[in-house]
Amino acid sequence: MTDRIDYNQIALFIEIVESGSISEAARRLNQAKSNLSRSLTALEKGLGAQLIYRNTRSLHPTEAGLQFYEKCKHAYSDINLNIQNLKQNEHTLRGRFCLTAAMDIAQTICPPVVADFSRINPELKIELRGENKLVDLVKEGIDLAIRFGALSNSNLKASKISDLSLVLVSDEKYLSAQPKIKAVENLKEHSFIAFTKSFEKTINLSRRGAAVQKISVTPALVVNDTLVAKSLALQGGGIALLPDFLCYNELKSGALVRVLPDFASKPVPVHFVWSQHGQISPKVRAFIDFSKDQMKKYFTS
Structure with missing residues (x-):
């Protein structure tokens, strides 16, 4: 029965084979040569098989080592690809995003900004609602609202866009x-x-x-x-x-x-507002970051 295998040891083994020497692998990885030697020895012990012939002049894989390298190389590449895809997916906005604003803003300021945001987030289903009444964001399933004037609802978080007159x-x-x-x-x-x-x-x-x-x-x-x-x-x-x-x-x-x-009139503040329950969602944060400066230009033009 083999010992527990450390997958970092497999990654180092792949680098040693592809580098042609432990010294070159250590240089590429910016690690001590002794660390790679110990890792290779531990991997061979764990597998119960010699993977690399070593002498003072050269290093090359054994038959078992070459087979192991070929199989591990493809598997390791797949793992790295999956990790990169997962990281990328974390930054991809998906699902539904609902924005509400007064009719005048919804019909004039929001369309060009929302259209641009939609183009760079094609997997996000955006709903733009124009309405001249205050609605309960939580009950209505609204992610973000644009509102004028003083804010009185303590259950909402806000980020100021600009002032208007x-x-x-x-x-x-x-x-x-x-x-x-x-x-x-x-x-x-x-x-x-x-x-x-x-x-x-x-x-x-x-x-x-x-x-x-x-x-x-x-x-x-x-x-x-x-x-x-x-x-x-x-x-x-x-x-x-x-x-x-x-x-x-x-x-x-x-x-x-x-x-x-x-x-x-006296300047009237305009805010983004959203429910304060939990952390701000990535969709809300992304839209605020994307649109705030653009909207400010409309309000101050």
């Missing part, structure tokens, strides 16, 4: 038919397109970081989606307070214009 916009058709707006107080005389009923009482504006001014307004139109608010503003429906990223192209083209361009 809300700006007053309208189109020339509406503005040319209405009283001129020269000061914040003049806004009371105008029709507002409000995003949800939260704007029915007041809007808060600051001039280049100065003290916040609260202005009472009564919206003429109330919508539940900022994209709808933008569409109404483009049609002359009134003044809308919109995220700056959402109307960048329209402002650049002149389809919309800034109203009181020196004023904007």
Whole structure:
């Protein structure tokens, strides 16, 4: 009965045969020659067979040693290949990844980023959900959310993406038919397109970081989606307070214009949020690392 075999001894034996000498094998492996000699002797003792003829000038495998080498070489190569494949698979993202965001972000900022992320992770099934309501991430099976404003749920972890500002916009058709707006107080005389009923009482504006001014307004139109608010503003429906990223192209083209361009809302933080149960999943970490800088550019452009 053979002694227990150390597989490291087999690896060293293969290197000795392929190097042609213990000295050369020791040099390649950056090990002491005596360590390799002891390893070879221990392997032969464990197998109960001589594997290599040794003399002062040369070294070559015995018939048994050559057979053993041929079989072990292929097996050892397969083992190394399996190890490399396993390590590679650990970094391959698979399964389902669900991201949720408000409709305006889901329709404007997320698509190019998610498409790029999907291309480099073809085995990952990505679900992008646009919704203007807070959902329970755990109950809904959502991996990651993008949310505005202060975070109140202590059961969530967060990573800040950027800040955004809300700006007053309208189109020339509406503005040319209405009283001129020269000061914040003049806004009371105008029709507002409000995003949800939260704007029915007041809007808060600051001039280049100065003290916040609260202005009472009564919206003429109330919508539940900022994209709808933008569409109404483009049609002359009134003044809308919109995220700056959402109307960048329209402002650049002149389809919309800034109203009181020196004023904007206080910066609103935007975060990635995810459930804090357990460690952050590789899918969530990978998406945050991949997309954070890209998304920040959209929010600050």
